[in-house]
Amino acid sequence: GAGVSQSPSNKVTEKGKDVELRCDPISGHTALYWYRQSLGQGLEFLIYFQGNSAPDKSGLPSDRFSAERTGGSVSTLTIQRTQQEDSAVYLCASSFNRGANEQYFGPGTRLTVT
Amino acid sequence: AQTVTQSQPEMSVQEAETVTLSCTYDTSENNYYLFWYKQPPSRQMILVIRQEAYKQQNATENRFSVNFQKAAKSFSLKISDSQLGDTAMYFCAFSLATGNQFYFGTGTSLTVIP
Numbered sequence: 001g002a003g004v005s006q007s008p009s010n011k012v013t014e015k016g017k018d019v020e021l022r023c024d025p026i027s028g029h030t031a032l033y034w035y036r037q038s039l040g041q042g043l044e045f046l047i048y049f050q051g052n053s054a055p056d057k058s059g060l061p062s063d064r065f066s067a068e069r070t071g072g073s074v075s076t077l078t079i080q081r082t083q084q085e086d087s088a089v090y091l092c093a094s095s096f097n098r099g100a101n102e103q104y105f106g107p108g109t110r111l112t113v114t
Numbered sequence: 115a116q117t118v119t120q121s122q123p124e125m126s127v128q129e130a131e132t133v134t135l136s137c138t139y140d141t142s143e144n145n146y147y148l149f150w151y152k153q154p155p156s157r158q159m160i161l162v163i164r165q166e167a168y169k170q171q172n173a174t175e176n177r178f179s180v181n182f183q184k185a186a187k188s189f190s191l192k193i194s195d196s197q198l199g200d201t202a203m204y205f206c207a208f209s210l211a212t213g214n215q216f217y218f219g220t221g222t223s224l225t226v227i228p
Contacts, residue, residue, distance in 0.1 A: 033216070041221075042120075045215050
């Protein structure tokens, strides 16, 4: 079946602009995660959605970052007033339930802020 | 707080040889899961192997096996008969059975030399 998809695969934007990154999880997966991967770094947790529960936003680095998950499926990560330090690969993952279960990752969106 | 440490930023191995990647973690919890993920240059993160903390037996998946030492909080990955396609970043990850977050190490870049 289809895996996790993300769009766009690459995004170049000017400093100060807003960007939206999209994630389509695997059908039936109730858990969805966003991570940020800076060059040469590990994965930094951003936000977690589980079903209809309130999201865990504890990893969002600033109030410029927000995310939504509509209908328990597609998710959008929005970065407002982008800064150069926002340049990174943004990875989305989904899993069936949480914690114990394997996360399936999308190919990521490479964001470059000029 | 949970932390994951990978102390080997880069490693190399000759094709067909065996290599071991190190990972240590810190937690006060008893029920958790450990993972090794592979990220090739294509950026697609793929699960390599998974270990439940309550299981004493080390997990194996074909050429990949782990040495799980719970008391030492160590979780190393052994790759036998290394192949060129094993060249990738390898991330160790930890999740609590009842938690939302996955905690990732900073990764080890493995190069298989022909």
